Amino acid sequence: MEGINRNQPPSDIRIAPELHTREITLNMGPQHPATHGVLRLVLELDGETIVKCTPYVGYLHRGTEKLGENRTYLSALPLTDRLDYVSSMNNNIGYVVAVERLLGIGPPERAKFIRTMVAEMGRISNHLLWLGTHALDVGAITPFLYVFRERERIMDLFEGLCGARLTVSYPRIGGVRNDVSQKFLDDLYAFTEEFPGRVDEYETLLTVNRIWLKRTKGVGVIPAEDAINWGLTGPTLRGSGVRYDIRKFAPYDAYDKVEFEIPIGYNGDVYDRYMVRIIEMRQANRIIRQCIEKLPKGPITIDSPFTFPPKGSLSRKDKERFNKDYYSRHFTLAKGGPKEAPQGEIYVATEVPKGELGFYFISDGTGRPYRMRIRSPSFVHTSALPRLCEGGLVADVIANIGSIDIVLGECDR
Amino acid sequence: MEPQEIAEKIKERFPDEVIDITSFRDQVSVIARKERIVDICRYLYDDPHLHFDFLVDLCGVDYLDKKVPRFEVVYHLYSIKYRHRIRLKAQVPEDNLRIDTVTSVWAGANWHERECFDMYGIVFRGHPDMRRILMPEDWEGYPLRKDYPVTGPEKEWPGFQEVLDKAKAFREFEWKE
Numbered sequence: 387m388e389g390i391n392r393n394q395p396p397s398d399i400r401i402a403p404e405l406h407t408r409e410i411t412l413n414m415g416p417q418h419p420a421t422h423g424v425l426r427l428v429l430e431l432d433g434e435t436i437v438k439c440t441p442y443v444g445y446l447h448r449g450t451e452k453l454g455e456n457r458t459y460l461s462a463l464p465l466t467d468r469l470d471y472v473s474s475m476n477n478n479i480g481y482v483v484a485v486e487r488l489l490g491i492g493p494p495e496r497a498k499f500i501r502t503m504v505a506e507m508g509r510i511s512n513h514l515l516w517l518g519t520h521a522l523d524v525g526a527i528t529p530f531l532y533v534f535r536e537r538e539r540i541m542d543l544f545e546g547l548c549g550a551r552l553t554v555s556y557p558r559i560g561g562v563r564n565d566v567s568q569k570f571l572d573d574l575y576a577f578t579e580e581f582p583g584r585v586d587e588y589e590t591l592l593t594v595n596r597i598w599l600k601r602t603k604g605v606g607v608i609p610a611e612d613a614i615n616w617g618l619t620g621p622t623l624r625g626s627g628v629r630y631d632i633r634k635f636a637p638y639d640a641y642d643k644v645e646f647e648i649p650i651g652y653n654g655d656v657y658d659r660y661m662v663r664i665i666e667m668r669q670a671n672r673i674i675r676q677c678i679e680k681l682p683k684g685p686i687t688i689d690s691p692f693t694f695p696p697k698g699s700l701s702r703k704d705k706e707r708f709n710k711d712y713y714s715r716h717f718t719l720a721k722g723g724p725k726e727a728p729q730g731e732i733y734v735a736t737e738v739p740k741g742e743l744g745f746y747f748i749s750d751g752t753g754r755p756y757r758m759r760i761r762s763p764s765f766v767h768t769s770a771l772p773r774l775c776e777g778g779l780v781a782d783v784i785a786n787i788g789s790i791d792i793v794l795g796e797c798d799r
Numbered sequence: 800m801e802p803q804e805i806a807e808k809i810k811e812r813f814p815d816e817v818i819d820i821t822s823f824r825d826q827v828s829v830i831a832r833k834e835r836i837v838d839i840c841r842y843l844y845d846d847p848h849l850h851f852d853f854l855v856d857l858c859g860v861d862y863l864d865k866k867v868p869r870f871e872v873v874y875h876l877y878s879i880k881y882r883h884r885i886r887l888k889a890q891v892p893e894d895n896l897r898i899d900t901v902t903s904v905w906a907g908a909n910w911h912e913r914e915c916f917d918m919y920g921i922v923f924r925g926h927p928d929m930r931r932i933l934m935p936e937d938w939e940g941y942p943l944r945k946d947y948p949v950t951g952p953e954k955e956w957p958g959f960q961e962v963l964d965k966a967k968a969f970r971e972f973e974w975k976e
Contacts, residue, residue: 444933614852617907730823761856769910
């Protein structure tokens with residue numbers, strides 16, 4: 387196969403002049419194992435080459451934005467779990483950071499570090515699932531089996547932390563739900579000890595694998611200017627060589643107190659996006675280590691009308707007086723939340739594993755957002771799919787879909 | 800550049816277009832008329848000191864009974880080079896739901912504008928593919944408008960009775976060896 391331009395048929399094949407050739411339309415999805423959910427693509431093909439690619443989305447539309455407008459700031463939190471169900475922790479954090487910025491409050495130091503820690507766990511778990519399914523789509527089945535071993539450990543850690551594996555709803559406005567136990571920290575530390583070795587294992591399977599290189603190098607190339615113009619974010623943008631990471635440029639939580647590097651690619655192809663995510667997993671591991679080491683002591687939530695301090699953090703003396711207050715406040719929060727929030731509008735973006743997740747709130751002074759807009763990375767990435775696929779081959783569509791890392795729950799909201 | 804400076808700069812360049820500048824928690828919004836929105840966007844993109852090359856988000860807002868004009872289209876812009884942000888808002892009155900598309904400036908605006916049309920019924924002139932995106936193509940109404948009901952009409956799905964009858968028939972079925 388050396389020396390053949392993949393986008394053109396070999397020149398020594400002669401097509402009989404009396405045969406007519408015409409473009410065919412191929413429907414792919416919504417029930418297709420490689421579209422990562424319910425994405426439907428209509429491809430117009432000229433032989434093996436894609437002339438036009440039209441994505442159809444909306445099969446998972448649940449009206450999250452409309453639902454959010456009819457709920458209090460507190461009760462809309464579980465909706466964000468269901469956006470990107472692969473990394474729900476990061477979505478929760480994106481939501482609470484945005485609401486906190488709107489209310490003008492901030493979490494205590496310890497909560498910041500806990501959030502950063504669990505966010506990076508979410509990032510690793512997301513990238514592991516991405517790696518497994520992406521490699522499976524392209525044809526390597528083995529990594530899929532290995533990545534689930536590590537992902538399972540993170541899921542178990544989440545379960546020990548908050549009782550849920552996928553839809554965690556662990557962060558709270560003004561802090562986190564409950565404190566981390568010493569056992570959790572020990573287990574997590576043990577995980578970080580051995581995780582870099584596991585990444586090495588995946589890399590031996592893929593990074594210099596000849597078939598993998600053939601399938602990913604020079605496929606789905608998007609130059610930096612185009613990637614910015616299309617609004618790509620996260621590892622997909624960094625794969626094209628743009629150094630843009632919200633964790634560095636607009637730090638939230640404890641990202642300004644930990645050290646990490648932003649990996650970037652050079653060619654903007656599928657392989658570079660793969661490499662960026664692999665290095666990101668190692669950096670996430672590094673951030674988790676630093677968070678465990680630097681974890682300060684102190685409260686995990688602040689005292690504000692939108693939060694209530696956890697029971698365990700109280701001295702014995704205050705307990706009786708507090709208990710009454712605690713339950714009445716819990717009742718108020720659960721019943722309808724505080725009746726007012728500052729009037730104004732705010733857009734806050736956080737770096738989730740897939741890219742930039744932004745929440746835009748317009749508050750009219752009541753306890754519910756007047757408008758809750760979710761800027762989801764998957765939606766924007768799916769819109770750029772024709773740009774990546776057109777002119778390429780049918781088989782590369784699968785590699786392209788995998789490399790932009792979309793989840794349709796977040797795309798359709 | 801500070802957001803307030805950027806807002807002043809836009810106002811200096813387009814004095815007739817900019818209606819108001821508001822600020823909340825260091826985020827500045829520039830409210831503009833919709834007629835020359837593409838010119839403003841093009842200026843923000845091309846100006847060497849602003850260079851807003853990244854359209855972060857585009858969405859619609861419905862201010863039913865709160866503001867006149869009723870609708871707004873909100874552009875969140877960011878410059879990767881200079882790392883500054885600005886929010887641009889274009890007012891769209893209810894009796895003329897049309898605004899020019901900015902897909903010529905940022906290609907990423909394509910699907911955002913389609914979603915805005917899908918949810919609010921705001922038509923983007925010159926858009927290459929103005930169709931519904933999240934809702935089915937034959938859907939009636941615009942779901943994110945404030946006067947769109949949250950719960951549907953109290954009407955039973957026509958096939959529901961049929962399903963019930965079938966379930967009943969299956970329950971009564973006698974299994975024979």
